[in-house]
Amino acid sequence: MTANDENPIRDEVRAWLADNWDPEVSLIDWRNKLADCGWGVPHWPAQWFGRGLPVKFNSIVDDEFEKAGAVGVAKIGIRMLAAATLLDCANDEQKARFLRRILTGEDTWCQLFSEPGSGSDLAGATTRADRNGDNWIVNGQKVWTTSAHHAEWGLLLARTDWDVPKHQGLSFFILDMHQPGVEVHPLKQMNGHASFNQVFFTDATVPADNLVSKIGDGWKIAMTTLAHERRGADALRRWGKVSDRDGRIYAEERAEVATVMEPYKWYPQRAGRVDLVFSRALETGRITDPSVRQEMAKLLMLSRSAELTAQRARAAQEQGRPQGPEGSLGKLASSHVARQAAKVHTAISGANSMLAGEDSPLNGVIAEILLSVPATSIAGGTDEIQRNIISERVLGMAKEPRMDGGPFRDVPKNPTRER
């Protein structure tokens, strides 16, 4: 990036902030202002609350916001996946109706994709949407739905045609979560948290206007959402960074972030907390055990190679080179890191690894690591699916013969679970 590209943007955003930033206005008023001028999402089209700038300028804009202490638009949570999907696939009327309230933070969204009967095989969804006059009537069940309990809207993948092959029979809807036909129940995980929900639909309704794109485009659109999710996975680590400054708007932002981040509070433990290993080994004295040292070294080296691999992928991307294999391997690497980390934390904590809650080392953090790590190799695509993707798309290996062609009605399915 040359200085010529950069400076006018930096000067412009800085001048705008100098004229407009006020920490004593309400969060929603401020964000409406950001939506009007486009500095909240500068890479979005100018017509839709952005400024049509290349993504590379975002870091400059963010930087100026940070320097000024200015709050940005609502960026964390599923809402940004919803926004990205709607920007790509929705019609103008839908964009006008939903995008602004996403940016202001007034609306929270959830993603209604996974089902009890279709996890890795997402296209096997059996939640149905049947046309009835001006509405679609929805019946079925979704699961692993983060933030469903306080979402206003859901991105729904549902089956509208049972007589075509499975990927072709799905459609994509915007569903109002606040209606009698939608019931949300928390789903308790093996680590004791309930970060996700089960969502049940009993004759829930979706107005025909809320169909995104065309009937049968559901799979394509869901893939768009998931591509944004994968790209955003890195951002998760930056989430929850809030200013501790005084002022009405900061307090409002902190409250918003606390709500959105609640389901994610165990995610660092899920990744294995490699950062704690060395200090824990010193603290417990296990650093003197040669076998523990070997396992620690394996972990620290693995984790370091994984970080360096991600840096190589980013460097290639920044140079505009075609993505090499290093770009698609991060998720699988993180599973290996998390497993080895759980093993090492166990070795370091010894018998205390059996303890939970406040009796467990670091006030429960160690127990939470040991009980959260199994999620890493499942959530967002199991290791097995990752290996399929890597072997087929990166190494160019042949696909396994499939058993799910033809009309979806005839494809063998899991029995539907009774509630």
Added chain:
Amino acid sequence: MQFSFSDEQEQFRDGVQRFVRDKSPTTEVRRVMESSEGFDRDVWQQLCQDLGLAGIHIPEAYGGAGFGCVELCIGLEEMGRGLLCSPYFGSAILATSAILHGADDAQKSTLLPLLASGEKIASLAIAEAAGNWDGSDIALTATPSNDGFLLDGSKQFVLDGHIADIVIVVARTLGTSGADGIGMYLVEGDANGLQRRAVNTIDATRRLAQLQFSGVRAQLLNSEGNVRQTIARVLDEGAIALANEMIGGAQALLDATVEYAQLRMQFGRVIGSFQAVKHKCAEMLLDVELAKSAGYYAAQALDDGDPEVSSLASFAKATVSDTYMRTAIESIQLHGGIGFTWDHDTHLWYKRAKSSEVFLGDPSYHRERYISCLEAQA
């Protein structure tokens, strides 16, 4: 810190890759590894003269090209990919590094141009019977004589020691113990009292020699610094260089395995369509890419003068050694019966992986060294 290669570096890689592919197909590897010297002198001359590889990292003042360790390691990766049989590692890496870090200017001016041009081949003799490369248990003695020193004792696992024109020997002065009295000495390969024997090795592409010294005339390498630190530095550079050489071999195995899995038919379909096979290949790819990250980063760290270079050397050596070995094991496994035959080429890389795994310290040694480095930094 650079996380990708420049266009010039990629062009350099292509050049070395073409050379190795041309000069070292496995038919040539098999011919040369069974020859008495274990390398082809014509190819060695071309490597040094036409490509300038032996002096790539030697400063221009001493007859080299003055490039960095990154370029050196790119070349090594390509030599490792093609299992090029040559005295490159012993002479251009280990011995050159010992001279660069452990000799005075006059000695560098005399020796380095000879090594850069390939006119002379040098070898570094550190390890003795216990197989340590860190200089911690040197027993070979150096006794002052009227015009230098006389060496007595023996060295093991000396890379290309049977053909070297110059041998650099780590020895201790008589009557010293521990870290005291350690020095590096220069010996002519054909000196009186030096008995050399190429030992039998499982990896015929890399020759090791046993050297017996009985009153062998030697000159001291005039190191300004602490010799143990010099040896540590040479080990760091050697470990990083070897890691990068191994990366090439591991990639070659992965490529060959995926290619074979796409051709081999069983049960009416290519075996590469079975998830049991595909998933192993995906893991091999992950393994190799992680190893590249470790090796490339360590090479860059050498050029950047990173103070962490010792821990990074151990990081790279342990990581890539394990990867190369795992990749070789899985490669034979996925080839099935044919992979265990002499006529099939996989075993050539398997054997190189095994010898590289333990040469300059095995993965356990380097893991322990890594943790010790972290403790020292903490």
